[in-house]
Amino acid sequence: MPERTPAAARSGPDPAVILRVENVERRFGGFxxxxxxxxxxxxxxxxxxxxxxxxxxxxxxxxxxxxxxxxAGRWTFDGRPLAGVPPHRVARLGMVRxxxxxxVLSRLTVLENMRIAAPGQLGExxxxxxxxxxxxxxxxxxxxxxxxxLARFLLDDKRDEPAGSLSGGQRKLLEMARALMVExxxxxxxxxxxxxxxxxxxxxxxxxxSLRDDGVSVLFVEHDMDMVHEISDHVVVMAQGRVIxxxxxxxVTKDERVVTAYLGERFGGDLDDAAAAPGxxxxx
Amino acid sequence: xxxxTGALRAGFSVDAAYFCLAAIGLNVQFGYAGLINxxxxxxxxxxxxxxxxxxxxxxxxxxxxxxxxxxCSVALGxxxxxxxxxxxxxxxxxxxxxxxxxxxxxxxxAFQDVFHGRDGISGFSAAFQxxxxxxxxxxxxxxxxxxVMTVGWGLVVIVSVFVWSIMRGPWGRVLxxxxxxxxxxxxxxxxxxxxxxxxxxxxxxxxxxxxxxxxLGQNSVQPDNFSFDLTFIVCTMLVLGGAARIMGPxxxxxxxxxxxxxxxxxxxxxxxxxxPVIPAWLMTADQIGTVRFVLVGVALVVLMIYRPQGIFGDxxxxxxxx
Ligand SMILES: Nc1ncnc2c1ncn2[C@@H]1O[C@H](COP(=O)(O)OP(=O)(O)OP(=O)(O)O)[C@@H](O)[C@H]1O
Ligand SMILES: [Mg+2]
Numbered sequence: 001m002p003e004r005t006p007a008a009a010r011s012g013p014d015p016a017v018i019l020r021v022e023n024v025e026r027r028f029g030g031f032x033x034x035x036x037x038x039x040x041x042x043x044x045x046x047x048x049x050x051x052x053x054x055x056x057x058x059x060x061x062x063x064x065x066x067x068x069x070x071x072a073g074r075w076t077f078d079g080r081p082l083a084g085v086p087p088h089r090v091a092r093l094g095m096v097r098x099x100x101x102x103x104v105l106s107r108l109t110v111l112e113n114m115r116i117a118a119p120g121q122l123g124e125x126x127x128x129x130x131x132x133x134x135x136x137x138x139x140x141x142x143x144x145x146x147x148x149x150l151a152r153f154l155l156d157d158k159r160d161e162p163a164g165s166l167s168g169g170q171r172k173l174l175e176m177a178r179a180l181m182v183e184x185x186x187x188x189x190x191x192x193x194x195x196x197x198x199x200x201x202x203x204x205x206x207x208x209x210s211l212r213d214d215g216v217s218v219l220f221v222e223h224d225m226d227m228v229h230e231i232s233d234h235v236v237v238m239a240q241g242r243v244i245x246x247x248x249x250x251x252v253t254k255d256e257r258v259v260t261a262y263l264g265e266r267f268g269g270d271l272d273d274a275a276a277a278p279g280x281x282x283x284x
Numbered sequence: 285x286x287x288x289t290g291a292l293r294a295g296f297s298v299d300a301a302y303f304c305l306a307a308i309g310l311n312v313q314f315g316y317a318g319l320i321n322x323x324x325x326x327x328x329x330x331x332x333x334x335x336x337x338x339x340x341x342x343x344x345x346x347x348x349x350x351x352x353x354x355x356c357s358v359a360l361g362x363x364x365x366x367x368x369x370x371x372x373x374x375x376x377x378x379x380x381x382x383x384x385x386x387x388x389x390x391x392x393x394a395f396q397d398v399f400h401g402r403d404g405i406s407g408f409s410a411a412f413q414x415x416x417x418x419x420x421x422x423x424x425x426x427x428x429x430x431x432v433m434t435v436g437w438g439l440v441v442i443v444s445v446f447v448w449s450i451m452r453g454p455w456g457r458v459l460x461x462x463x464x465x466x467x468x469x470x471x472x473x474x475x476x477x478x479x480x481x482x483x484x485x486x487x488x489x490x491x492x493x494x495x496x497x498x499x500l501g502q503n504s505v506q507p508d509n510f511s512f513d514l515t516f517i518v519c520t521m522l523v524l525g526g527a528a529r530i531m532g533p534x535x536x537x538x539x540x541x542x543x544x545x546x547x548x549x550x551x552x553x554x555x556x557x558x559x560p561v562i563p564a565w566l567m568t569a570d571q572i573g574t575v576r577f578v579l580v581g582v583a584l585v586v587l588m589i590y591r592p593q594g595i596f597g598d599x600x601x602x603x604x605x606x
Contacts, residue, residue, distance in 0.1 A: 067467065091473035103468035105461045116457050117472040123454030124474070126482050130449035139454065182472055 018043040018186055018217045019064070019095070024073030026056075026063055026241075033059045034070070035241045041186075046208060046218045048228040048249070051238035052262055057221045058100050060238070061190055065097045066090045077186070092119065094185035098192060100221070102171040104178075106164025110155055113163045113174060114146035115139070117181035146181060152207060153177045154200065169196040173204070180211070187211065189220040193227055205231050225253065237261070287549030294545030295538040298429055301436030302328070302497035303541070306518045307525070307533030308443055309490030314519075315527035316451060317483035318463030320373055323364070323380030324491050324518050326387045329510035330356040331492025332499040333391055333399065339408035341398050346411045350496060357492035360387075361485040369480045376484075384515060392507035404506030412500055429501070436497040440534060443490055448530045450486075459483055460528070520584055526594030535595055543583075547576045 014020075019041040026034040034056040041047050049057050062068035064075060066087040074083050077095050085093075105113050121142070122128050123135030132139075150156040153173045158166065163174060176192050192208075193201050208218055209231055222228050228235060229249045237245040237252050239261035245252045252258050294300065306324050313319040334356035338349030364383055368375040391399045399405065416431040425433065450456055458479050461469045466476050499505045517540065525536025554561040555569045567575060587594075 065471070067470070086475075087467075087470040088473050088475050091471055096473075097471055099468075099471070103465050103471070105464045105468060107464060108457070108461060112457055116454070116461055116469070116474075119473055121454045124458055126450070126455060126486075129453055129455035130446060132449075132453060135453055178472070 014040075016042055019075065019077050019219070021064065021075040022073060024060070024063055024070045024075060026059055026068065026070045032241050034063060036060065036073075036238075036243050039236065039243055041217065041219055042234060043217050044212060044215055045233040046212050046220070046231050047234045047236060048232035049219060049221045049236050049238065050223070050225075050228060050252075055238040056241040057238055058190055059241075061097055061188055061221070064090075065095065065188065091182060091184075094183075095188065096179045096182045096184035096186070097188040098172075098175045098179050098190055100190040100194075102168070102175050104163040104166065104171045104174050107162055109160050110150065110163050110166070110174060111143070111146060111159040113178055114150060114181050115142050117178045118142040118145070119182055142181075149177045149180055154203075169200070172196055173200070176204070176207075184216060186217040186219065189218065191221050191223070193222060193224060201227070225249075229253075287546060287553065290549050291542040291546040293424065295542035296433065296437070297541060298432050298436060298497065298501035300537050300541040301433055301440060302494040302501065303514075303518060303521060304440050304534055304537035305436070305443065305494030305497060306491050306514070307521045307537050308440065308447060309487040309494070310518055310522055311487075311527060311529075311533045312447060312490065313483055313487035315522065315529070315532065316456060316463065317459045317480060318373070319369075319480060319484055319487075320377040321380045321484070321487065322377050322515055322519075323382075323384030324487075325510040325512065325514040326380065326384030327357050327360060327488040327491030328495035328498060328514065329384070329387050329391065329505075329507075330360050331495030332505040332509070333405070333495075334492070335496055336405040336408055336499055336505045337398060340405050349408070353492050353496060354489055357488040357495075358485050361481070361488040365481045365484045369477055369484070381512075384510070385512065388507045388510050391510075399507075402507060404504050404509075406504035409500050409503045432497060432501045435500070439493050439497070443493065444530055444534065447490075451530070455479075463528075520580065523584070523594055524587065526596030529594075529596040532594060532596045539595070540580075544576055544580065547579055548572050551575060 017040045019039075021036055021039040023038075024034060024036045025032065049060075051057055059068065063070045063073075064082070066082070066085050066089070070083075074081060076082060077090070077093060080093065082090060082093075082095075091097075105116070108116070118138075120138075121135060122138055123132075128134040147156060147159065150159055153176070155166075155170065155173060155177065158170070163171070166174060172192060172195060176187075176189060179187055179189070189208075193204060196204060205227065208220070211218055212233075232249055235247060235249050235252045236243055237255070237258050239258075244261055245255045245258045247255070306328055309327065310321060310324050313321045331353040334353035335349045338344040338352035339346070342349075342352075344352065360383070364376065364379050368379045391404075392402050413428055413431065416427060418427040418430040418434075421427060422430055451459070458469060458474050461474075462476055462479055469476050495505075495510075498509055502509075521536035521540045522533055523536070524540055525532035525534065551562075551567075551572045552569065555564075555567060555572065591597075
């Protein structure tokens, strides 16, 4: 396993783990959507979260980032307990998520969508807001950073268009770029590749890998097993709200329980048959 | 011609000035931040009453009393915002409607020795009028009105510049983003609740400035100055001028008052004399006051259908609300 511990790493109980989840449970009425006993996401790695539709992946994201409250459970980010912490604090602590159903700010321009995400803006304080002298420079720097990111996501040409005029795939890209504007230590991407064309997907993958190389931990939800094989260091499989398997992409696709969860009892065989991926060998 | 000059005069009257301030306040809350405040009249009321009670009952100097009025409007913003701004948008709407009505009834009935019931409080603008530089009537306005108008429209300019200055930068950007999708803004690390609170308070403060103009313009404050009609007209003006535009509330207020006066002028001409153009069985001169508001309502409906973005709005932007 590569020892990628970024400089920002603080000594916690286990410095190799950035996000630790314990006994988190969320019920909707009588239905248990999430019931995760134990889950540890390693720092500086790319972790894929997979599972059939309705497995509880998005609900887990919502819980961990403070958008929803669990009925029980604790979790820590970088050793800091996060239960009850509101979403904006979670983001400021460095854990930034994107949404499965994109949430771009339609009437703002693409560039404004990016700029708003920059952290620590002086101009967001009401008493400084009227004085561009106070925030003009920060704004310039943020704009430069935003344009660089937009260029990497092939959106720089669109920067002055309202975000509402973007296509579905472009919105996914914008949302991911915008999450990076926050300067996160961990990003949680909910199906970042859904609806993105294959050529661009490849560059997105490279981008996610480069994120890891910058020391950012990545947790992403993805249905496409090729993608998962290609870039993930570790894979977590959820089904019916529970974590049913963990390991490398190879290991989990061979796992009996995973195959059953995906295909039902009727099919046997190996998930890898369906997803003989080009980068499948990239393990740890 | 009289009808036209009358309309022009109405467009820049004291009334138009305070409605304009109220609309600028609402523009910060509703236009930019998307907060549905149906109780702008309440913010004007606490501003005006805070000032009047401070001047008359507490005997405070002019600017201290003004400060008290501003303080009251911020307090109202906090009382309304703290419990409701975490909830869905409609809760604020209901709370503000109720609060504005409760305040009006309260000022009209409670503590008669302080608020003087429906007669209201009067006799506090001596200090203000003592500073009046105007001594001659001008364009048919009385000197006292000229002074209030000067201050009122001066405030409109100052406040508009202030609103422009905070909306062009990062603070305004967060507000506009909140109007679109709160959760997206939260996910980027912004404390949505705090921003909404600030917008509500600033809009309320600007509303209170309008309340001062009401008080100074008529040298009294009465509960009935702050009925729901006021809020309704302010909303109409904002929609007419175009929300989330600096010039929107100003143009809306001037155009609204000018049109209202124009309509009454025309209706007056059509119903006057022995043999009026509009037959008496259909409408008489003493119904003008009501009929003009009916026509305003109709005009508003037509406007919403054919130009929902208002005079200054951008249609393309409206269409993007996907
Ligand atoms: N607000 C809610 N109220 C009731 N049930 C809900 C709610 N949100 C989610 N659920 C249920 O919880 C389960 C898990 O949903 P979730 O969105 O987390 O699935 P998912 O793993 O993200 O699926 P997909 O891959 O299709 O996105 C589903 O059965 C869903 O119906
Ligand atoms: Mg999902």
